[in-house]
Amino acid sequence: MQFSLSQEQISLQQRCRELAYGFAKNAAEHDRDASPPVENYQAIREAGLFGLLVPQTLGGMGAGLLGHTLAMEELARGCAATAMSFNMHCVAAYTLTGTGAFSDEIARRVANHMVTEQKLMSNLISEAGTTNLLYSTRASSTEATRVDGGYVLNGRKAFASMIGSSDSALICVHPEHVDNPESVIMVVVPTDSPGLSIEHVWDTLGMRGTCSDNVVLEDCFVPADWAFDELVVPSIGDFLATHESLINLPYTAVYLGLGLGTLEAIKTVVSERRPKGYAQPLSYHPDIRHRIGIMSANMESARWMLRYAAWLADDEGQTEAVQLALFRAKYVVGEAVTAATRSALEMSGAHGLFKGSLIERLFRDGATATMMQPSSDVCLGQISLAELGLEREQIQSPLLRDE
Numbered sequence: 001m002q003f004s005l006s007q008e009q010i011s012l013q014q015r016c017r018e019l020a021y022g023f024a025k026n027a028a029e030h031d032r033d034a035s036p037p038v039e040n041y042q043a044i045r046e047a048g049l050f051g052l053l054v055p056q057t058l059g060g061m062g063a064g065l066l067g068h069t070l071a072m073e074e075l076a077r078g079c080a081a082t083a084m085s086f087n088m089h090c091v092a093a094y095t096l097t098g099t100g101a102f103s104d105e106i107a108r109r110v111a112n113h114m115v116t117e118q119k120l121m122s123n124l125i126s127e128a129g130t131t132n133l134l135y136s137t138r139a140s141s142t143e144a145t146r147v148d149g150g151y152v153l154n155g156r157k158a159f160a161s162m163i164g165s166s167d168s169a170l171i172c173v174h175p176e177h178v179d180n181p182e183s184v185i186m187v188v189v190p191t192d193s194p195g196l197s198i199e200h201v202w203d204t205l206g207m208r209g210t211c212s213d214n215v216v217l218e219d220c221f222v223p224a225d226w227a228f229d230e231l232v233v234p235s236i237g238d239f240l241a242t243h244e245s246l247i248n249l250p251y252t253a254v255y256l257g258l259g260l261g262t263l264e265a266i267k268t269v270v271s272e273r274r275p276k277g278y279a280q281p282l283s284y285h286p287d288i289r290h291r292i293g294i295m296s297a298n299m300e301s302a303r304w305m306l307r308y309a310a311w312l313a314d315d316e317g318q319t320e321a322v323q324l325a326l327f328r329a330k331y332v333v334g335e336a337v338t339a340a341t342r343s344a345l346e347m348s349g350a351h352g353l354f355k356g357s358l359i360e361r362l363f364r365d366g367a368t369a370t371m372m373q374p375s376s377d378v379c380l381g382q383i384s385l386a387e388l389g390l391e392r393e394q395i396q397s398p399l400l401r402d403e
Contacts, residue, residue, distance in 0.1 A: 013070050053091075197218070207365055
């Protein structure tokens with residue numbers, strides 16, 4: 001592994017750092033109002049980043065997962081919600097153009113949609129009842145019924161980040177003519193399609209600017225050329241598990257950036273705050289220095305573990321070693337970020353509890369770092385399987401399945 005970054009990667013970092021500086025100016029407003037940061041998406045579009053994970057052969061940047069990680073480190077420092085929601089676009093792009101799971105024709109059509117036409121795409125997989133503790137719950141209850149010229153969609157999707165700001169959505173649906181309930185096909189639907197409506201339910205603890213509302217599909221038509229039914233995925237759970245590092249590593253990079261931003265934010269707070277009656281700021285207090293030291297060591301460890309996992313994925317593709325590297329990195333990043341945001345809140349004291357405080361917002365945004373897939377529990381389970389050399393088919397289901 002080359003520990004030094006290429007000139008292209010350094011340039012990408014700088015471009016995203018400049019964007020993040022602008023994002024930070026309106027992050028508090030979008031968090032308070034749970035409003036979509038549409039001006040940030042436009043800035044990302046103008047910066048030419050819509051093709052970040054689209055291969056260069058298809059007109060994209062071809063930054064790879066390492067380049068993506070570097071970009072998200074920077075973007076999330078300015079506004080984690082913007083980085084998280086734009087990341088859904090990147091994951092959709094990578095799923096359709098970078099995993100090799102879809103035909104060259106589909107990859108070209110999607111690349112043209114995203115890079116040439118500059119369309120922003122959401123990524124809709126989750127539904128009510130989904131948990132990443134059990135991959136089989138990713139099975140889609142949203143049905144696609146064959147009709148002349150395409151399919152008609154009926155169902156409901158949850159956690160549809162950025163849906164109100166997107167031009168289109170990649171949606172996993174179950175083809176009605178296939179008996180296996182866990183089978184899916186993927187379709188791309190314009191967000192202004194008749195029959196597609198948004199149910200505004202996003203009033204959450206953190207990541208409020210992602211506006212991850214529900215989507216309701218009622219007799220929503222998708223033409224055949226945007227229904228990718230040449231690939232019927234036998235099990236969406238197996239597909240996601242097989243491509244875990246390629247699809248879920250990008251989410252991890254957002255939390256890494258949030259954690260690194262938290263370290264910078266609390267350093268500013270303790271350096272500027274001088275307690276009444278004392279000549280030195282809080283940064284000189286041994287307890288504060290102890291906490292900053294732990295946070296710095298943990299975040300730097302997390303950063304390099306994630307960069308290694310991204311580099312390995314770019315180098316090897318989808319291998320067991322890559323999967324294991326992601327699980328280790330996601331666990332370390334998630335735990336480090338959750339601990340960092342909690343410690344920062346404690347260092348800032350009661351002053352940091354007020355709404356409008358940057359530390360308070362970072363604490364809330366970081367609360368889901370261990371929950372975002374793959375969760376810390378999932379990571380530890382997968383790491384232990386590899387370390388113990390256990391046969392997966394010998395592992396009993398943790399819960400009874402429906403008859």
